[in-house]
Amino acid sequence: MNSGLAIASITAVLKNLLEDGLVQNTALSSMGNILVTTLPPDQISVGVDGQPQLNLFLYQVSQNRNADWIGHGAQETNPDNFSRSAQANPLNETSRLAINLHYLITVYGTQDFQTEMLLGCVMQLMHQSPVLSNDAIRSSLKHAASMNRAGPFAQAVASNSFDVLINQLGQVQIEPDLFDTEQMSKLWSLLQGSYRPSVTYQVSMVSISSEKSSNPMVMDSREEASNDREVPVIEKVIASPATNGAITPGCDLILYGKHLDGDITKVRLDGDELTPTVVEDIRLLVKSSPTLQAGVHQIQVIHKEVTDPLSASGISSNAATFILRPRITASAKIPNSDSQQQSEETTIAVQFTPKISPQQQVYLKLISVDEYSDKVYQIRTPPGDLETDTVEISVNDIPSGPYLVQAQVDGAESLLDVDQSKNRVIIQTQNLASSNEDEEMNGMEHQVTALTGGDF
Template sequence: MSNGLAIAAVTAIFKNLLEDGLVQNTALSSMGNVLVTTLPPDQISVGVDGQPQLNLFLYQVSQNRNADLGKSDQSVHHQTSIEKDALPLLAVNLHYVLTAYGNKDFQTEILLGYVMELLHQTPVLSKARIKAALNHIATINRSGLLAQAIESTSVEALTEQLDRVKIASNLFDTEQMSRLWSLFGGSYRPSITYEVSMVLSESQKSLVKSGFNSQVLNRPRIHKVIASPSTNGEIVTGSSLIVYGKNLKGDVTQLRLNGGENLLEPQIVEYNRISFKLPQNLQAGVQKVQVVHQQLYKYKNSKDLEVVSNEQTFVLQHPFIDNNPTMLL
């Protein structure tokens, strides 16, 4: 990931997931407010009158075993001399220990049980959920350290970089858990360990040196172009087309036909889909389309600041003329 907020953002999203799950679970209402924290275990002290608490602590960062899966996508990063200098992807897993604290009978057991059920039902956080969590984090406490840091970038950029967050339980045996708590130096409490992946980190080295934006690392990719269902599958002048792909939505998203200078305004822009209308002056035959991203504050400036997708072809058909219209008698 090209943003240094990646690890903090994942921890905050994980914490937000736990808080939402506890609030929505009516079975926990008898416990009152359950505090969710992200502190080192040796800094937590629950007294006689203390409220029930869940603590999420990041205790290790390790290399992701599936890092090689991303190498196939790196081929698009070698189309310019700027991108050839970029460092390889850094893929990591984040390891958390989730601990329940309570001062009444069965509080810790109940908390752990519901949390395990919640995370079992939510193995993957979608982009929509990640974006919603980041928006909440950025607005609920604007004076907070993370909220101010997010303000320096954008929720949209951070969401795109995180892609999908996967959460998997990693249950330890007694010996492993004992070793873990001996490192913490705190009093042992019932805990569960989780592994979160994948967080991808891409170097900005070549981009900073050359003045390019990190959008190069999130290059749009077109997979296919089809006719809109409203045109009965026909691609003719004036009809609407649908572009399917990945990372299609940018600050300013437009389309380029056949390498021309004039860009088309799309009708609908989504992360994996764009709808646009073909101009009337195109000649029949093979056409090429590209998705073009420009930064909002650099819009209409130098063409060198564009981030473009691969080219995808489609065939523009000749208009059909019926030479034998039905005669009305």
């Protein structure tokens, strides 16, 4: 399939997700039919008699920071092998472009509380779907193509294979990208539309491959090899059952798919070639390095010839992506209440496995577990100059009480286990009483989101 459909496909999948969720929500039944569109905000006009409406608008596309690796990582890791591989297969998966899609979701209502109800339901739907599975993408694309067969998207999809596009998309993650008042004001000024309650989300990672050459003398090595043998296909990448499928540092990776067993089977992870410990036609098991950084990674299965096992070329599978979640241990340093130095700060130290590099973006989320509070405080940590396994932050501006700590490194969130004491801290601040929770917080770079206790 023309991989240029990747962006439109993700928009169609999100639109279908919202449509189905709104229909199934009984709390919204009194509103009647809710229109879901994907138009520029300046083209939407809701009158007094207009029906409630939700609009999903792609306002920006940015390059995923992992795209640098996808295009150049193999060359930097092993330039000799990359050069030989490029000559043998100039159209391989290293030409993929990884991008982030930034969406603005706006709600429109004509009666009291309609916009608030719609906005709350939308955020709940998106929060419940942090990762889009292959099955969900396939189902949504088929539904979108069948709803308007005369539309341009349906016509573009009709003559192509869903499976090929799904493999090109890889794993798609949805995460909130909450704006403050100034950021939202700037965005709506650019859109030149009438402001309505809105929320922003980032969707990553969507991959776009280079088009196959139109030169009949140039053929993808996987297509040429498929005349003689089956091409391996990766359908899913998970970890051992001990982590409920979540991939954490040092865990065994389990690859499920088709035709994975070859004469000589290798796994290419971030440009490094690994030998799987278990090789079956529908499953591979490979050990990942404990130093593999948190974030999004790309993995492929490579079949090599027995006569040339050292060759960098071979029959390669689709490039699947997965998210490596960091492990953390949090502790709080509480100021001495008898100390005469009122400037002593309350700090939280978070230890990371694996270590964090200076190029990675790190957020800490403090989730109140006090029965009288459901506040969540998100703090962006300043970048460091060296690789480190510990981050310390001042929390003087956060109310006293018990909190769960969760970290996000390059979009990969640490597992949140409410039963584990290593993720729980007690904050006691001298200069901010718990009764001041609703006061405006200053002096820290963070965004505050109020969630219900069950949402995290």
